[in-house]
Amino acid sequence: MRDDVVFRTEDGTLLRGWLYRPxxxxxxxxxxxxxGFSATKEMYLDDFAAAFAAAGCVVLVYDNRNLGDxxxxxxxxxxxRQQVDDYRDAITHVATLDAVDAGRIGIWGSSYSGGHVLxxxxxxxxxxxxxxxxxxVSGLENARRLIRADHWAALRAAFDADRAARLRGEAPQMLPxxxxxxxxxxALPTADSRAFFRRIVAERxxxxxxxxxxxxxxxxxxxxxxxxxxxxxxxPLLMVLARDDQLTPFDLAAAAFAEAREPKxxxxxxxxxFDAYVGDNxxxxxxxxxxxxxxxxxxxxxxxxxxxx
Numbered sequence: 001m002r003d004d005v006v007f008r009t010e011d012g013t014l015l016r017g018w019l020y021r022p023x024x025x026x027x028x029x030x031x032x033x034x035x036g037f038s039a040t041k042e043m044y045l046d047d048f049a050a051a052f053a054a055a056g057c058v059v060l061v062y063d064n065r066n067l068g069d070x071x072x073x074x075x076x077x078x079x080x081r082q083q084v085d086d087y088r089d090a091i092t093h094v095a096t097l098d099a100v101d102a103g104r105i106g107i108w109g110s111s112y113s114g115g116h117v118l119x120x121x122x123x124x125x126x127x128x129x130x131x132x133x134x135x136x137v138s139g140l141e142n143a144r145r146l147i148r149a150d151h152w153a154a155l156r157a158a159f160d161a162d163r164a165a166r167l168r169g170e171a172p173q174m175l176p177x178x179x180x181x182x183x184x185x186x187a188l189p190t191a192d193s194r195a196f197f198r199r200i201v202a203e204r205x206x207x208x209x210x211x212x213x214x215x216x217x218x219x220x221x222x223x224x225x226x227x228x229x230x231x232x233x234x235x236p237l238l239m240v241l242a243r244d245d246q247l248t249p250f251d252l253a254a255a256a257f258a259e260a261r262e263p264k265x266x267x268x269x270x271x272x273x274f275d276a277y278v279g280d281n282x283x284x285x286x287x288x289x290x291x292x293x294x295x296x297x298x299x300x301x302x303x304x305x306x307x308x309x
Contacts, residue, residue: 001020001021002018002019002020002021002049002053003018003019003021004016004017004052005017005018005060005062006021006102007062007090007093008089008093009020009085009086009089009254010085010089010141010174013065013071013072013086014070014071014245015060015062015063015064015065015070015086015089015090016063016068016069016070016071016169017041017060017061017062017063017069017070018046018049018059018060018061018062019060019097019205020042020049020050020052020053020057020058020059020061020144020264021053021058021059021099022053022054022056022057022075022280024054024056026058026098026099026100026101027098027099027100027270028056028057028058028091028099028100028101028104028296029056029057029061029100029101029104029105029106029128029293029297030057030058030059030060030094030095030100030104030105030106031049031051031052031057031058031105031106031107031108031109031115031293032060032061032070032087032091032094032105032106032107032108033045033048033049033059033060033061033062033088033109034062034063034064034083034086034087034106034116034278035063035064035110035111035113035218036062036109036110036111036112036113036136037078037112037136037177037187037188037212037220038067038078038187038188038208038209038212039067039111039167039178040062040063040067040068040069040198040203040206040207040208041062041063041068041069042068042205042206042240043200043204043206043208043209044200044277044278044282045061045275046061047214047277047282047286048108048286048289049061051286051289051290052108052289052290055290055293055294055299056108056298057167058094058097058099058100060090060093060094062087062090063207064078064083064113065082065083065086066206067209067218068207068208069207074172074213075176075209075211076211076212076213077172077213077216078112078212078213078216078220079216079219079220080112080115080116080139080220080223080247081219082226082247083112083116083130084116084119084120087107087109087113087116087117087120088120088124088215090097090119091105091107091120091124091126091127092274093230094280095126096205098102099206099255102126103128104122104128104297104298105125105126105127105128105297106127106128106129106130106131106293106296106297107120107121107129107130107131107289108130108131108133108289109131109132109133109135109173110132110133110134110135110276110277111135111136111197111247111273112136112220112249113130114132114134114135114136114248115131115135115136115137115223115225115226116225117130117131117135117226118130118132118135118225118228118229118237119228120139121232121237122228122231122232123194123228123231124228125235126296127177127235128235128236128283128296129235129236129292129293129297130232130235130236130237130238131238131239131240131241131289131292131293131294132224132237132238132240133239133240133285133289134240134241134242134245134247134248134253134273134276135225135248135253135254135256136176136220136223136248136279137224137225137226137229137240137248137255137256138224138226138256139219139220139221139222139223139224140221140222140224140263141165141252142220142248142249142252143220143221145249145252146188146189146190146247147189152185153216157215157272158214158219159215159217161173162214162215162218163215164201166215172215172267173213173214173215174211174213174214174215175196175211175212175217176210176211176212177193177210177211177212178193178194178197178198178210182194184303185288187212187217187220188247189192189245190246190247190273191273192246192247192273193247193273193274196250196274197210203287207305209248210238215297224254224258226253226259229256229257229259229260230259230261232260232261233260233261233262233263233264233265234261235263236263236265236266236292236295236296237260237263237264237265238265238266238267238288238289238292239253239260239264239265239266239267240267240268240269240272240276240288240289241253241254241257241266241267241268241269242268242269242270242273242275242276242281243268243269243270243271244271244272244274245272245273246268246272246273247272247273247274248273250268254266265292266278267284269284269285269286270280271284
């Protein structure tokens with residue numbers, strides 16, 4: 001069963017999403033989910049959430065602030081630190097629900113939010129289990145793969161000019177998430193990013209807008225969630241990586257996984273970044289993710305899973 005849900009963050013922003021409830025009597029373990037850079041919940045998160053609910057978990061999936069159905073301004077502004085805080089507020093919200101065992105909460109993230117869940121799991125000991133799919137682990141190194149070296153000086157100058165304009169009270173500068181053509185200025189310049197967003201907008205009513213603040217890109221380059229990965233243990237970590245990922249490169253994420261401590265597990269699927277959401281890769285990985293959540297959230301109740309931070 002899926003219901004629309006609204007909850008309030010600590011700073012008063014209303015976040016909107018869906019709450020999935022499994023069949024039977026609770027209390028159940030719960031999973032908190034949000035999407036990646038600019039994406040909305042309709043972009044295949046319903047498929048993952050439905051599978052987790054069928055496995056016996058309450059699932060809260062929501063749109064990040066300033067995006068989709070959630071409140072927040074400026075629209076299209078993506079601040080990874082705010083999104084990390086919002087994950088923690090979502091955990092607080094789901095823990096208050098009568099159907100949820102607050103001692104058995106897991107988190108799931110993909111791409112940009114795949115980095116967020118690494119951050120959250122490293123600092124928030126309410127988290128009992130984490131799945132990070134095709135994650136961003138180093139914003140600067142990732143950006144260096146996506147942006148030509150001879151473009152960096154102009155980009156840094158644009159960051160500075162935008163900061164000065166905002167200080168004068170002007171509206172933030174915006175740019176497309178993906179361009180119309182190869183080489184167009186945009187936040188996500190890979191060909192598969194352009195193809196993914198075009199395809200899913202044609203297939204589904206997503207509430208997605210092809211626009212983000214330039215400040216979002218600056219914050220992307222400053223974000224380093226992989227640095228915390230060693231602090232996640234003893235929380236169990238599953239990472240799902242795509243072998244030919246061009247957006248969040250495989251080698252960067254694999255190197256971060258090597259720094260994680262046990263218990264951990266790595267699943268590598270073929271194809272690129274966006275192949276993780278569909279087809280055989282989805283069916284393979286969602287089965288492994290359900291197994292991971294089942295193994296670490298289902299056995300016993302809050303008393304059995306309680307740990308000392």
